[in-house]
Amino acid sequence: MKLVTLSKALEMAEHKLSSLEKRILIFAGGYGSGKTEVAVNYAAYLARLGHLPLTIVDLDIVNPYFRSREAAKPMIALGVRVVMPAGEHCSADLPIILPEVKGAIENQDERVILDVGGDDVGARVMSSMADAFHKDDYEMLFVLNANRPFTSDVKGCMKMKAEIEASCRLQFTGIVSNTHLIDETVKETVLDGMKLAREFSQESGLPLKFVSAKVKVFENIQPEEIDCAILPLERFMLKPWELESKSR
Amino acid sequence: MAKILMKGNEAIGEAAVRAGGLHYFAYPITPQSEVGEYLVKRLPEVGGVFVQAESEVAVGNMLFGAAASGKRVFTTSSSPGISLMQEAISYIAGAHLPAVFINIVRGGPGLGGILPAQSDYFQATKGGGHGDYRLLVLAPSTVQEAVDLVMLAFDLAHKYLNPVMVLGDGMIGQMMEAVEFPESIKETDDPMTMDWPATGCEGRDPRIIKSLYLDPQALEKNSFALADKYKKMKEEEVRYELYKVKDDCQVLLISYGTMARICQTVIDEMEEEGVSVGLLRPITLFPFPENEIREQAWKENIRAVLSVEMSTGQMVEDVDKAVQGRKPVEFYGRTGGIVPSPEEVKDYILKILGKK
Numbered sequence: 011m012k013l014v015t016l017s018k019a020l021e022m023a024e025h026k027l028s029s030l031e032k033r034i035l036i037f038a039g040g041y042g043s044g045k046t047e048v049a050v051n052y053a054a055y056l057a058r059l060g061h062l063p064l065t066i067v068d069l070d071i072v073n074p075y076f077r078s079r080e081a082a083k084p085m086i087a088l089g090v091r092v093v094m095p096a097g098e099h100c101s102a103d104l105p106i107i108l109p110e111v112k113g114a115i116e117n118q119d120e121r122v123i124l125d126v127g128g129d130d131v132g133a134r135v136m137s138s139m140a141d142a143f144h145k146d147d148y149e150m151l152f153v154l155n156a157n158r159p160f161t162s163d164v165k166g167c168m169k170m171k172a173e174i175e176a177s178c179r180l181q182f183t184g185i186v187s188n189t190h191l192i193d194e195t196v197k198e199t200v201l202d203g204m205k206l207a208r209e210f211s212q213e214s215g216l217p218l219k220f221v222s223a224k225v226k227v228f229e230n231i232q233p234e235e236i237d238c239a240i241l242p243l244e245r246f247m248l249k250p251w252e253l254e255s256k257s258r
Numbered sequence: 259m260a261k262i263l264m265k266g267n268e269a270i271g272e273a274a275v276r277a278g279g280l281h282y283f284a285y286p287i288t289p290q291s292e293v294g295e296y297l298v299k300r301l302p303e304v305g306g307v308f309v310q311a312e313s314e315v316a317v318g319n320m321l322f323g324a325a326a327s328g329k330r331v332f333t334t335s336s337s338p339g340i341s342l343m344q345e346a347i348s349y350i351a352g353a354h355l356p357a358v359f360i361n362i363v364r365g366g367p368g369l370g371g372i373l374p375a376q377s378d379y380f381q382a383t384k385g386g387g388h389g390d391y392r393l394l395v396l397a398p399s400t401v402q403e404a405v406d407l408v409m410l411a412f413d414l415a416h417k418y419l420n421p422v423m424v425l426g427d428g429m430i431g432q433m434m435e436a437v438e439f440p441e442s443i444k445e446t447d448d449p450m451t452m453d454w455p456a457t458g459c460e461g462r463d464p465r466i467i468k469s470l471y472l473d474p475q476a477l478e479k480n481s482f483a484l485a486d487k488y489k490k491m492k493e494e495e496v497r498y499e500l501y502k503v504k505d506d507c508q509v510l511l512i513s514y515g516t517m518a519r520i521c522q523t524v525i526d527e528m529e530e531e532g533v534s535v536g537l538l539r540p541i542t543l544f545p546f547p548e549n550e551i552r553e554q555a556w557k558e559n560i561r562a563v564l565s566v567e568m569s570t571g572q573m574v575e576d577v578d579k580a581v582q583g584r585k586p587v588e589f590y591g592r593t594g595g596i597v598p599s600p601e602e603v604k605d606y607i608l609k610i611l612g613k614k
Contacts, residue, residue: 253600
């Protein structure tokens, strides 16, 4: 199958994604919803559009593997600053919060993407910095994967939302529909997930900001089937047996 | 049931529940702590129990006691934690009790690191603790297979009245994949219908469950009874999978767990370049698919057998034993949390074939 070039992916994204112009973007949500892949892709998207300086902060203190720091190399290549523990602490599972994090939040001259760990447990790290955020300056997005056990219905999503908000002392401002089954994702996976995201949006009052999925899956979806912005994903978080050339 | 996306550790927890494993004893350790985090929410929903012990030494001994009840009992841990349980595992084997141990292996020795490794192969397959005993060892390579093998582990532990270990590297615990489960929780046998557990001896003679035999004749008899079970396992429980093992294969790879998936990528890549390589993936590490490896390795087209591991060379000793010196046995491995890339495995194969 012919791979969609990245410029095509950008083209698909560009004309609809302009609604997220806040300086700080926080990606939070249920454990394993795909926050890291979305956060890294969004950083790549902004960087390619020239929105620099841009910093991505790996605030995941609950996962020992598959954290955004593993995409540090391509991020740095795109001109993005990556805030993550240095040296051997990079592969530790310690709750390290670097001073640069608060610095980035307060520095009005750069855009910041925060990749927060999953569930209320992962989001707790934010509460120590909650006072540094100005209401008009950030978006906090609930990354939703309807195929995860605790966010498979509206009730579960509402519970997750309340728990995370209580834990991090910040309110969500929008939803990202990121429903997938990794390699087994098909068109229906994405559309079914969007349906749940819409219902969750209605119940919570939070707007659905965008739908994300692999470029290849979007190729099979007609533009009129999705009534909001899309973020086509390229896989940054690869498993050791997945070859970059075959995972787009 | 529709497929859902789960992290290996969560899926392992759910698989144990579906298999009727409702008695869980554990102490947290990276990279498998999510099993406990999942089960602490899940077990109360199904009438199960999670006891977090004060250490892995305590976990092992809690399992010893709980296993004697005839219920399905299990623990999950990672390398250093499993080392701490070895004494109890030896007692459990000696007392002919069923228990499931799930080891999500990280780099060692000592405290090591938290990244994936396969360096507990010796410990898992050769006994681990003291005395003449073995564990039946199952090695999944996908999250779905982890689910299937965890469920099988409970059945086999009760079939043989012997501890069974599921050996997954850290990647198995940490990665996310789509999985499905059987619809309902398995109905397990009532311990009151079994002829060995400690169920209270009302109306019958007491049953003594122990591993202490001061009479050497009796102790020898117990050890040979264990040996008979391991012989039966070798006859009935060997499991493995072949991947692209064809008549023109030049190199036979032997690899298990997620390492085998890297080997599959290598095989696919090399096939496109016209070099035929095949894989035999042991699913049971004990009993080891010794005869099956020998049968494949001795075929005329095979020029060399290559054991690929996330260790400095452990399974390769069993591969060597299987091949009996009839073909060259090579080894390639990385360890300490470093996972070999498809490129470096491919380069090593080309070197063996004299093409690099």
